[in-house]
Amino acid sequence: MKILCLLLFLLVFMLIQIFLDGKSIEANFSEKNLSPSFQHPFGTDWLGRDMLLRTFIGLGISFKVGIFAALLSTALALFFSILAAVHKVFDAFVTGLIDIFLSIPNLLLVILIVFAFGGGPTGVILAIGFTHWPKSTRLLRAEIMQVKTAPYVQISGKMGKSPFWIVKEHFLPQLMPQLLVGFTLLFPHAVLHEAAISFLGFGLPPEQPAIGTILSESMQYFVTGMWWLAFFPGCLLVLFVIIVNQLGKLLVQLFFPSESLS
Template sequence: MKNHSITIGLGNTVHRKRVLMKLTVTALLFLIIAFSGFLIGDEQIEANMSEKNLSPSVEHLFGTDWLGRDMFYRTFLGLHLSLQVGLLAATISTLIALIFSLLSSINKFFDAIVTGLIDLFLSIPHLVALILIAFVLGGGVKGVVVGIALTHWPSLTRVLRAELMQIKSAEYVQISKKLGKSRMWIIRRHFLPQLMPQLFVGFILLFPHAILHESAVTFLGFGLSPEQPAIGIILSESMKYLTTGMWWLVLFPGLSLISMVVMFDVLGNNLRKLLNPN
């Protein structure tokens, strides 16, 4: 029995180390993407007609486009821009989810309103609602950020609401109510500390959805302006050159976008395992 307990303990330790290793590697990759946008200057993505349509090489890892612009630097600028848009949109969406989940805990009336809003927004495809909101707001960063924020909060709200329903029935919360503690005191001391792990993981997991939908809307022409080196714009402009054999214009930006989305998914899932091993 003792040997079995030691084996379980060692297994948990090894699993935790693996999770921490994955988190460290993923975090480093994100830091590289985040700071790359500040290190790349205009001269590195300016047009150079003498080097246009070059295939991938040691000098130009991702090749060059029809204007001679280096696709490696353009791709990293696009990832940096997507990271900024995703960060802002995920932050706003997470705050909306937190506010609605706390409202649902007040009484059955507010809970019915929040539940109805969740069902309403979940019944509408994200991309359709996002395009409509971005179009009404005139596109650009503001339209995309607001559109993503207003369409991605329901799933996280549902998780936080379910967690709050369990916390409300806890004995220590009932004791606080009987002692005359205010609702705000209970929220600060009981609700928020219990919700923070789910809120943080939910915030991380919102990133891949935000980034993918930003790229999709921009690709369709309803998102960021063509002057910005967004991944969606790069892919949209490059599609017309596929038939000429310039495959690298789509392959490397597309793979980079997918890789960043997968990294966010890995980061969120490993954070969930770290915070809740069971």
């Protein structure tokens, strides 16, 4: 029931994004710097833009970036875990690659990759996707190694089944719960990393009001008493991440009850 409620929340959030566009946050200088009120629950900014609408649009941009980054990272984790199961040479290569990536500070590596790809949404997605796969790969690799030694997999190999067939029929069905849970738990991390690098000025450009960009812009007005510019977007970001993270924990309890108890 809890999972359905959380999924319903995400569905409603995605439906809201359909009806929001850039025209809904056009500048209106006659209503600039207004504190929260019934007409503007999150107040307005220095250009008179409604912060409630701007926050939802910004969170929607962060949501899309997080989705694609988490999908890319999950796909890379699946690819490298299967590659590691093919041969000991590939296994050593993947293990060494994981150690290299985990030895570099994550945020620093994300910023470097964003620079390498020229920034923007594509650069942010690639940077987050290319840096969040190692831990998931370790878990998937361990699961594949366990399945690989199962009798039915050994029998399939002796019957002449191709490695592709074994991967499709034996490995993937076993990995689907881990992939789903891993993606759900990775998604909020991707959203937070996008917000962090955008806040630092290395992520999305200012014309795309992601949550990190909104929070970064609000800092120069925060000391002047316009607290609502940072407070409400920050709270909504934290609430969104908590909800998605809770969904991931519930999926862990659903698919891996023994691990959740331990």
